[in-house]
Amino acid sequence: MSLHDLHRPLGDTGLIVSPLGLGTVKLGRDQGVKYPNGFTIPDDAAARALLDQARALGINLIDTAPAYGVSEQRLGPLLRGQREDWVIVSKVGEEFDNGQSRFDFSPAHTRLSVERSLQRLETDRIDLVLVHSDGNDVAILRDSGVYETLAELKREGKLRAFGLSGKT
Known part of the structure; x- marks a missing residue:
């Protein structure tokens, strides 16, 4: 199946995505995650095989975040050589x-976070940046300035689109 x-x-957004994405928390973080069973972070060979299999199956969206431990550093x-094959989502x-x-x-932290993610991911743009909410969605959007900063970063060409990964 493909x-x-x-x-x-x-x-x-102009982005074309697969109906399933590949979440990468398990590539970079094995503590404080809410999975019923423990797991071991895969080595680079296993991670590369996972990415190759996902791409072969038609998955083109990768979900990562600074909160996913070293996921971004590993994905870079x-x-x-495959940047155009993937839609990269970070937070x-x-x-x-x-x-x-x-x-x-x-x-200030929003800008720092995006700049750092660009370096870690070894790319000049992130396709979609989501606000990784703590559950106070309305207050974050209304009071923090995060959306205005993401809009500036989009105008600068550092991201293509932005949104919210909310909890309400």
């Missing part, structure tokens, strides 16, 4: 350090 024939537009080298707002999540939706 998903190639099922790719479709993602809203009005793993995706070298801003949540950081995971020393076993704890912390949230910062300020304009």
